[in-house]
Amino acid sequence: MERWDIDRYRRPALVPCEVSSFGSEALTIGVGDDAIDLSFEGVARDEVADVVAQLMRPSSDIWVKLNDGECPAWIRALTVQLDALSLIEETDSGIDGVASETERAVALCAEVGQRLGAVVEKRLAMYKDVLAVVQQMLADEALDRDAAAVAFPFSDQHGGKFADNFALQALHFQLAYARRNAPELLLAWQRVLDEVFGRVSWSPSTEAVQNASCESLHSLASLDPVDLQTYLLSFAHFIEIAPLRVGKRVTSVETESVREPCSGLTLAARAERLLLKALDDLGSNVYASAALASNEITPLVKGLYIEQYHVTDRFVEILGPLLSRRLKRNLRARLFQYFQEEYGHEAFELATCVALGMNENDVRASVPLPLTALYIDAYTVLAHRLPTAFFTSIMVTEGLRDQHSPVHEHIAALVENALHAGDIVAKHGETNDELNHPSLSRLFLADIPHVTAAQQRYSLEAALFMLEVNMRQLESVAFFYGDQTQLEFHGLHEGRRPLEV
Structure with a gap:
């Protein structure tokens, strides 16, 4: 991390204070009682x-000259000393920038809301119940109590008419x-929903919708623009x-028959x-059919590595909640080892993207597909x-023991033969194999001697859900990238386009 420097202020000023002198070579700066x-x-x-006296005025030319290197050395030394004493403050509140970012964020919410509204408008009767459920999910913070792990969301028993609805389960995890x-x-x-309700002239609630305050809207400016789009x-x-x-x-799958506790290995x-x-x-x-039919580096192949980059780039977030738990020492040691083994793997994916002809900044700024975002969020929530739900589900991404994927082997072989990319892909694959990651689920669960029936049911359903997320994520890569002749990133602006159903 770089050192803090006084030049980093946008509009600095010395804290207002009284200046008095004593003797011929000393000054006293009074700040309150100090x-x-x-x-x-x-x-x-x-x-x-x-x-x-000039330093107390943020508009003083002395600050401009200081930044331009036109002040005597003693003035810079003085300002550095004052900053070290925490007497320099930033007077630029940044409100103009916040207001501008807020306007862009609100406009983006409106754009997405209008796009969704155009879809809903055509078949409003079919969407009314869904919109009512989503509105309730947004309003009901109790839906995410930590104790919610006793019942998988929208399962047969608890989902009502929307039992086993993948889309609403996805929204549950993202919420x-x-x-x-x-x-x-x-x-x-909520802004997106408000746009939809306004467009179709219908709302699931008869209560008047309270417009968000300007202060709360300003919070949207804190979101990264790529994350907001995502x-x-x-x-x-x-x-x-x-x-x-x-x-x-x-x-x-039906899990109600699970009624007795078991060990983690079981x-x-x-x-x-x-x-x-x-x-x-x-x-x-x-995706499998399209990938196996491809014998060259197409946008379909490139898209896979773009989405894998997005997943590995957020690996720290996924594992973070487990690292702070007070688990048994052996299990914590394994988790920290796993973290060390996976940390930085986004560099492999990014290097592969660059080797395949993509611009690094474009890849970093690209918007992950909805299923990619869900993949990350669901693992983080689990x-x-x-x-136990996380440890059971992780075999989906790390692979089942002694199982091989012809699709991924085919894609890897294509990329390994591509110019400059072979060593990168081979190194990544060899790293995963050497670390025995397909054994992770068993290694983690072996350190958990007792799993209740409720935990088993939730864990098994979570594993199946993540399997489906993984499958749908690969299919979304095929749907979005598969028909492209020239690579196009996901998103709304700068010539990009969103995923279509």
Whole structure:
């Protein structure tokens, strides 16, 4: 980290104070009840006093000259000393910048809301129940109590007419993530809904909607513009698909028969059997077919590495909630080892993207697909809520033991043969193999001797949910990148486009 420097202020000024002199070579700066003596040599006392008086005015030319290197060395030394005493303050409140960022954020919410409204407007009757549920989810903070891990959201028993609705389960996890990590998104999502309700002249509530205050709207300016786009587009996407056939779960399973506690290793074995059966039932998918049919580096191949970069770039966030838990020492040691082994892997993905001809800044600024964002958020929420759910689900991303993916092997072979990319991809693959990451779930769960029946049910459903997230995420890569002839990033602006259903 770089050292703080006085040149970093935008509009600095010395804290208003009284200046008095004593003797011929000393000044006293009074700040309230405190007083600081300034000693100096080779400079007239009155000249120092005059500079101090100018420093109290943020509009003084002396600050401009200081930044341009046109002031004598003693003046810079004086300002550095005053800054070290915490007597220099930033007088630029930044409100102009905040107002500008707020306007852009509100405009983006309106744009996404109008896009979603155009879809809802065509089939309002079909979307009314979905919009009512989403509105309630936004308003009901109790939905994300930590105790919620006893029942998987929108499961058969607790989901009512929306039982096993993948899209609403996705929104549940993103709402849970936002409440803990980005509460400003709740306001942004409500703005999207307000735009929809205004466009279709309907609202699930008869109560008058209270407009957000300017102060609360300013909180939107704290969101990174890429993150705001990410979560607005994912919110709209999952609402759009919720009442459609594509919005239903395809990997749901009955877990009510689990009524007795078990060991962590037993849970691992049960999860492995469940996931293997689900994989067999799912069969091939759109992404697998498209990838195996590709014999060159296409946008489909590039898109996979773009989305993998987004996942690995946020790995620290995913594992963070577990690292702060007071788990048994052996389990904590394994978690920290896992963190060390995975930390920095985004460099592999980014280097591969660059080697495949992409601009590094474009990749960093790209907006992840909705399913990619969900993939990250759901894992992060599971890590916070229930360690066994995270440990059971992690085999989805790290791979099942002794299972190989012909699709990923095919893609890796293509990229390894591409100019400058082979060594990078090979190194990443070799690193994962050497670290035995497909064994992680068993290693983690082996250190958990007792898992309640409720924890088992939630963990098994979470593993199946993450399997479906993974499958849908790959298919979304195929849908978005597969028909491109020239690579186009996901998003709304600068020639980009959002994912279409």
